[in-house]
Amino acid sequence: SYELTQPPSVSVSPGQTASITCSGDKLGEKYASWYQQKPGQSPVLVIFQNTKRPSGIPERFSGSNSGNTATLTISGTPAMDEADYYCQAWDSSTVWVFGGGTKLTVL
Amino acid sequence: QLQPQESGPGLVKPSETLSLTCTVSGGSITSSSYYWGWIRQPPGKGLEWIGSIYYSGNTYYNPSLNSRVTISVDTSKNQFSLKLRSVTAADTAVYYCARGRLGTYISWGQGTLVTVSS
Numbered sequence: 001s002y003e004l005t006q007p008p009s010v011s012v013s014p015g016q017t018a019s020i021t022c023s024g025d026k027l028g029e030k031y032a033s034w035y036q037q038k039p040g041q042s043p044v045l046v047i048f049q050n051t052k053r054p055s056g057i058p059e060r061f062s063g064s065n066s067g068n069t070a071t072l073t074i075s076g077t078p079a080m081d082e083a084d085y086y087c088q089a090w091d092s093s094t095v096w097v098f099g100g101g102t103k104l105t106v107l
Numbered sequence: 108q109l110q111p112q113e114s115g116p117g118l119v120k121p122s123e124t125l126s127l128t129c130t131v132s133g134g135s136i137t138s139s140s141y142y143w144g145w146i147r148q149p150p151g152k153g154l155e156w157i158g159s160i161y162y163s164g165n166t167y168y169n170p171s172l173n174s175r176v177t178i179s180v181d182t183s184k185n186q187f188s189l190k191l192r193s194v195t196a197a198d199t200a201v202y203y204c205a206r207g208r209l210g211t212y213i214s215w216g217q218g219t220l221v222t223v224s225s
Contacts, residue, residue, distance in 0.1 A: 001170055031210035035154075042203060042218055043154065048211040086154050090210030095167050096144070096156040 004087055004099035011105045018074040020102045022087030025068060030091040032070035034063060037084045037101075046085075047072060074104075082106040109134040109141065111204045113219040119198075120225050125191040129204030129216060136185045137162050142207045145178060145189045147200040148218075155200075159207060160187055194223045 004024045012018035022032065032050050035043035045054050047063035050070065060075045070089075074081055087099040115127035129143065136143065144159035158168040158178045168176050177190045191198060201220050205212040 033211040035212075042215040043212075044215075045211060045213055048213075049209055054213070088154075088156075088211065095169075096159065096210075096212075098146075098154040098156055101153040 002089070002097050004089055004097055006085075006087060006099040006102045008100070009103045009105065011107060012074075012077050014079055014106055015076055018077045018081070018104055018106075020072045020074075020085050020087075020104065022070040022072075022089075022099050023068055024070075024089060024097075027068050027070055027089060028066045030065075030089045032063065032065045033088045033090070034061075034070075034072045035086045035088065036081075037086065038082075043086065077104075077106055079106045108214070109136075109138070109206050110214060111143070111206055111216045113202060113204050113216045115202075115219060115221070117220055117222060119194055119221060119223050121195055121223055122193055125189070125194050125198060125221055125223070127189045127202055127204070127219065127221070129187050129189075131185050131187075131206070135182075136180060136187065137182050140208060141213075143178075143180070143187045144205050144207050144212060146203045146205060146212070146215075147198075148203070149197075149200040157189065157191075157202075196223050199223045 034047040037043040046061045050065035062073045086101045119125045142161045145157040160178045175192045180187045201218040203218045205215040
């Protein structure tokens with residue numbers, strides 16, 4: 001079965017740029033999405049179709065997907081972005097798969 | 108905005124069937140623009156996709172759960188449901204229903220905790 005690998009944790013200083021990676025075989029040939037989940041809350045979609053932001057998601061969130069790696073980038077990270085982030089891949093053969101999640105710490 | 112919301116028992120006995128319902132508000136569940144899915148999250152762990160259903164009735168299931176899962180739609184009630192058979196403690200999780208499009212899940216319910224215990 002298809003698997004996605006994320007680092008368990010990433011740290012960033014307030015105001016700096018955070019990058020969270022998601023790796024999978026030929027991931028660049030699939031659609032990648034990213035979700036933010038804060039404690040006790042449901043996941044919120046922040047990036048879909050590799051690079052697109054839903055309405056209401058700040059411009060500091062951006063995404064890329066090429067080769068075997070998708071990346072979520074948060075520019076000028078504020079403390080409020082401290083959360084768990086999950087990648088998810090889809091194509092007609094993969095169906096839907098989630099990565100293991102990355103805890104982003106802003107300190 | 109189509110919004111899903113989960114409901115169902117919070118406690119299920121081992122070996123029994125977990126049954127949850129997702130009620131969709133703000134529009135018709137039969138919209139061809141969307142599909143509907145179930146995702147779960149064991150306490151302190153990550154997200155696991157369970158399955159999805161399209162407006163056409165086509166269903167897709169996680170291979171690891173395929174033999175135990177059924178997802179169906181009741182268009183008269185604007186609901187879709189999840190049945191997971193032969194549950195064990197490993198099925199204890201927060202279960203989310205969600206609305207999807209273009210390979211992603213756009214909006215999620217608030218989630219419901221289901222505990223498997225005798």
